[in-house]
Amino acid sequence: MAQAKTEAFDPVLVRTAGLAKALSHPVRIRILEILASRKGCICGGLVELLPLAQSTVSQHLRELMDAGLIRGDVDGPRICYCLNAKVIADSLAAFKDIFHRICGSAGEVPKGPGSGACSLPTRQAARSGRPFSAHERTPGKIRKP
Secondary structure, eight states: OOOOOGGGSOHHHHHHHHHHHHTSSHHHHHHHHHHHTSSOEEHHHHHHHSSSOHHHHHHHHHHHHHTTSEEEEEETTEEEEEEOHHHHHHHHHHHHHHHHHHHTTTTOOOOOSSSSSOOSOOHHHHHTOSOOOHHHHSTTOOOOO
16 A cells, blocks of 8 residues: 655645544544633543543544644543643644635635636546647537547
8 A cells, every 4th residue: 555655745734634634523523622611621521521432532532632632631540631722723823824825815715717617628538648628628618539
């Protein structure tokens, strides 16, 4: 299996992709919401609020900790989890920057020519093996050779 070559990309993009992965499960987002509404919470408290087993909640907490989005402070035999405010603020800025670069200052999603669809050549035009004309790059308009 091929390995991801993250070293070929800007470290900020790699970090932001890691944050997106950490946020890619609704339970993790819910955990962040719960922690945002409290000063801290132990795993058992989260288990009472979520319809999941303690081991599953612990796995989600580990993902959030690995991404740096939360901290775990040892409180006797327990760990009290809380948001890592600096990392969350930095993450917000990173996501805003990415979407600003994608959408521009107007905040509009860029559209392809014509209908706003992807401007790649159609499959039929790509199979012909010849250069593409501008019409073939527009969806739904294929010219026969």
